[in-house]
Amino acid sequence: MKSRSEFICQQCGYKSSSYLGKCPECGSWNSLVETEVSTETPKSKLQFPNIENSLVKLAEVKKEHSLRMSTGFSEFDRVLGGGIVPGSLVLISGDPGIGKSTLLLQSAMRIAGSQSTVHSSQTGKNKKTVNREPKTDNEHTVLYVTGEESAQQVKIRADRVGKIPPNLYILPQTSTEAIVSACEKLSPAILIVDSIQTLTSEKLAGSAGSIGQIRESAQVLQRLAKGTKTSVFVVGHVTKEGNIAGPKVLEHIVDAVLNLEGDEAYGFRILRSVKNRFGSTFEVGVFEMADSGMAEIANPSQVFLSQRIEKRAGSVVCASIAGGRPILSEVQALATSTIFGVPARRVTGLDFSRMQIVIAALAKNAGLSFANLDIYLNVAGGLRITEPAADLAAALAVVSAVLDKPVKERVCVFGEVGLLGELRTVAASKAREKEAKRLGFSDFVTPER
Structure with a gap:
């Protein structure tokens, strides 16, 4: 078979016949790697597979109510949509040291050590929870593939987070062919690969982490998951910009993309579905990184407000919606006299562009001057709020900080602030008020009130 060399960018997939120091497509330096590609045209070998058995009418396809398996964490199950779907391929990304491997190892240990944690995937009024004994020995078998650590290193971490079950297998391997062979031998219910950037295939000559290797490994794992009904979890690295390392097709191949985020200064970790x-x-899903591993937080609102100091100017409690549940958090604002020609604006946990609009709307409609003030906004606890319901809470926190007057106690605030200064209603107002009342808040500042 004839072959030739091409230089392929490992960041964006740009191809060049000669080496270039800088990729003209994405601008990355020293990212083009020489790769052998086949020059043989596939037209002479084109074969059409037999599709008579797989070609059916959509109306004649029988609907199956597949059973979901619990991860052992109710917060993890919530983000997945109710548990693990058989044959699904899930990608979990996050910064180094955020807790991706720890969370998956704990889930693997709980699944392998569970007697029965199976849930029906039906939704609505017919949703049921089913408890039953395993039909086979492999129903709760978990295979943990590690390409970054040795078996001894994983054992040390597993001893720290809990008791190791007998149905948990470890495979220190980076070959996709070896992983497939191990799955054919064990037939595990769950396969965890840590990480996709360390895998290599014998079909390609590129190094681990290259675009070709990541794409080929992801496709092999996808065929394995769909063909054997094995649920596959894959750990993905992120770049310094916060994007998942590798080709964009990786996110299209998988069924779910989860991002584990958090601030190193806080012990809280937020598992978010992308x-x-x-x-x-x-x-x-809200977790806390402890000495014994990741611990889920069933009542995040109470945790985020546990260290709040009342009767302090610039502090406002906001009710935001995360998925299907409301979460109460503290929005903080600080206003100080500037020593520069242009006042500073710093925002953490909120959308910077929206906060600029809120501050401009306050200056225009409330008659307040912020020209000589540095304004800092923060969501305490490391939580990130992306919905516009935090606009009104941020506005009230800024006014409180500028006037140096605290907001009335036991007040909960939510609402959207428009560009013209108008207040707009937000969804799930009753759910927000119900959660606030459960925690002892009796007064509300909303667009309706």
């Missing part, structure tokens, strides 16, 4: 074919993309 893409999910089997559930909502607005759900979040």
